[in-house]
Amino acid sequence: MAENRSPWLSQLRADRPSHKLDRDGDADVAIIGAGIAGISTAFFILKNTEKTVAVLERDKLAHGATGHNAGQVVSYFEIGFAKLVELFGQEKAKAGQLAVEDAWGLIDEMYRDAQMDIPFAxxxxxxxxxxxxxxxxxxxxxxxxxxxxxxxxxxxxxxxxxxxxxxxxxxxxxxxxxxxxxxxxxxxxxxxxxxxxxxxxKGVINSALFCQEVVAYLQGKYPDRFTLYEHSPVAKVILHEESAVLDVIEHTLTAKHVVLATNGFEKFTIIDQNNLVLDHKFHQLxxxxxxxxxxxxxxxxxxxxxxxxxxxxxxxxxxxxxxxxxxxxxxxxxxxxxxxxxxxxxxxxxxxxxxxxxxxxxxxxxxxxxxxxxxxxxxxxxxxxxxxxxxxxxxxxxxTTNWVRLVGKEPRNPVLLYNLGCNGVGILPSVYGGSRIAELVAGKELEPSIFDVPASRS
Ligand SMILES: Cc1cc2nc3c(=O)[nH]c(=O)nc-3n(C[C@H](O)[C@H](O)[C@H](O)COP(=O)(O)OP(=O)(O)OC[C@H]3O[C@@H](n4cnc5c(N)ncnc54)[C@H](O)[C@@H]3O)c2cc1C
Missing domain, CATH: 3.30.9.10 (D-Amino Acid Oxidase, subunit A, domain 2)
Known part of the structure; x- marks a missing residue:
């Protein structure tokens, strides 16, 4: 048997400093998960709003699917465009397809802003x-x-x-x-x-290295508005009407919005203000x-x-x-x-x-x-x-059940947002998801989309 040894993680800096959440804190937006979805979400919120952002990662930056993928940048949906039309109708399917194709431009924007020189063929x-x-x-x-x-x-x-x-x-x-x-x-x-x-x-990129470079850029550009906490697993999210409290080992972080960028496999409980446990429904998705x-x-x-x-x-x-x-x-x-x-x-x-x-x-x-x-x-x-x-x-x-990523507000409580549901083609959808979440956090009203979290579930 061979060990799980990824070429992408092998290229990361071993001496990069990392910090845990070691005291109670707060932020406008707490993002759970530091893969390409969480880091892209942080990038666009920081760039396009004035909000403070804390990213909480259970393990280390980009060590989830982002560090264990094939690293192909592609803009198709695995179910195929014809199926997308069947599920959502032509207009919404087309808008969804164009949104993911436009994410090529969003990756370029991140690459340019962070002045990256990592390979991206x-x-x-x-x-x-x-x-x-x-x-x-x-x-x-x-x-x-x-x-x-x-x-x-x-x-x-x-x-x-x-x-x-x-x-x-x-x-x-x-x-x-x-x-x-x-x-x-x-x-x-x-x-x-x-x-x-x-x-x-198609393109090829080391999406873990990409995240590492974006984080270094965000830490330099927004020292007062951005923090990445690694080795900081979120055990519980308690949702109130206008805020949420996250339990992270023995500390708490209070935020106005929480974004789940966890790839869908979180091992924590989400409780809303009426004491309803949301997460088991969510797991089924x-x-x-x-x-x-x-x-x-x-x-x-x-x-x-x-x-x-x-x-x-x-x-x-x-x-x-x-x-x-x-x-x-x-x-x-x-x-x-x-x-x-x-x-x-x-x-x-x-x-x-x-x-x-x-x-x-x-x-x-x-x-x-x-x-x-x-x-x-x-x-x-x-x-x-x-x-x-x-x-x-x-x-x-x-x-996800329909193979389309979930990006949007939780219909039961909009303090909670999602950018998850990885799937085999997730790099561009994660980046697009980050920019869409930033618009929602900024208070924009957006057209309904194929990425919306289904209300019928609740
Ligand atoms: C083998 C394989 C090949 C793939 N190939 C491609 C490809 O070629 N092209 C493509 O576009 N996509 C591909 N994908 C999919 C792509 O890698 C993912 O869609 C993308 O990386 C998802 O990013 P993410 O940030 O949503 O998830 P992840 O990178 O998994 O990040 C989620 C993070 O959340 C953290 N987390 C979870 N729970 C908690 C918690 N309670 N507290 C704190 N942190 C938590 C995890 O530790 C993890 O770091 C592939 C995936 C795999 C597995």
Whole structure:
């Protein structure tokens, strides 16, 4: 069994000073959770309001999903745009999609303001497809995007694909027919089962390092308005009409607003002024899935890529839950040496009770073997060599029931807000969530959105 060793956490500063909450205090806004959601929320509140912000982190900065992900910056929804329209209607789905696409600009804003120079490569990413079902799912998403007036993603299908004639004629303008070799070249594989390919903009970033840089910037820019408390687990949140009291070990922090940026797996109690316990309803909103990844280093002689490989395995159409591996290649600095890091994510494993997930649990050998088998079969030009996986890591993805992140006020008590419900694509939605929460905290009335916390739950 291998340990949980993430390449992203390995790049963080080991000597960064950290502080606990060591006395009772107060802040206008208390944010629980110092992952990319909590840190982005802090950034936009500090930038766009005059409020004071305290971030409380149970463990260390960015050591949750933010430090254990694949680090791909992408703006699609895992359920696909067609499903989003089915759930929310075209207008709201389009606004939600555009909001996440606009978060590319928000990341740039954070990057610029903090004068960061950490790597953030952007390029065209690809997804390789084998079956007509997979192709039709993406064509249907593209058709829904076109109908809503959104840009469509580029779809290429091999001229040798046996299912070409089965694609309905009305979709002819949503894909190109190209030589099979063009697809295999772009996917960097010799596996001829890949017959089609979807391409769209992707980026790669170390989101934990990003958080570290943003925090350093916020501490310098707003010394009187921003505090990060690490090793400060929140055990209880008591909501009053216009404020909340947080129990943090033996101290309390009083705030006018509380933002849960906990990835949905908090182990604490939320009690409102009428003594109603809110949290067990809340727990039911999130299901856990553990994502496992492995990484190895190569000479830095190729460009960054992000490629997903969809297999012919069983599919669950209701959740777009396809069997696939995702691979990125990017420059990776470790000490003096710069190399390329190849990181690969495999099939996810569902958890019955996500609160039982432990970050320090070992990485099962069987999953390392299955990722290795995929690499040998699909990507590595020399399938006979032994690859040394210097990183093996896992993280928890929290899926809301509709797979859309929750961003907004708790309908029962608007002192409490949420920016959570991680899921497999959460970097841009977390950043967007941060800017939306800042608007709500500033008192703006916002249009209803797909990210709203459902009132029917209460
Ligand atoms: C294997 C894997 C691969 C992924 N790949 C991608 C990808 O390629 N692209 C993408 O966009 N997304 C990806 N994601 C999802 C993405 O990483 C998350 O959506 C994002 O990091 C969520 O950030 P967050 O701040 O909401 O959660 P987290 O980073 O988990 O932060 C939540 C924080 O809250 C803290 N906390 C919880 N309870 C308490 C408490 N009671 N008191 C104080 N603190 C508390 C936790 O310790 C944690 O640090 C992936 C996730 C995984 C697991």
């Amino acid at each position: 952007r390029f065209m990413g690809h997804a390789g497809l084998m079956t007509l079902d997979q192709v039709m799912r993406h064509i249907n998403n593209n058709a829904a995007r076109a109908a809503a007036g959104l840009d469509v993603e580029r779809m290429r299908i091999a001229d040798s694909a046996p299912f070409l004639g089965e694609i309905p004629k009305e979709h002819a303008d949503l894909y190109e027919v190209v030589p099979h070799a063009e697809i295999l070249d772009a996917l960097e594989t010799k596996v001829t089962d890949y017959l089609a390919m979807l391409s769209h903009q 999130i299901e856990g899935t553990v994502g496992y990844m492995s990484g190895y280093l190569e000479p830095m002689d190729k460009q960054p890529v992000a490629i997903s490989y969809f297999d012919k395995g069983e599919e669950d159409a209701s959740h777009n839950d396809e069997l696939y591996y995702y691979l990125t290649r990017r420059p990776y600095e470790q000490g003096e040496a710069s190399q390329n890091l190849i990181s690969i994510g495999g099939p996810d494993v569902d958890m019955q009770d996500s609160r039982a997930y432990r970050r320090d649990q070992d990485f099962p050998d069987s999953l390392i073997a299955s990722i290795d088998a995929f690499v040998k079969k699909t990507y590595d030009p020399d399938p006979n060599r032994a690859i040394e996986y210097v990183f093996t890591w896992h993280g928890l993805m929290g899926y």
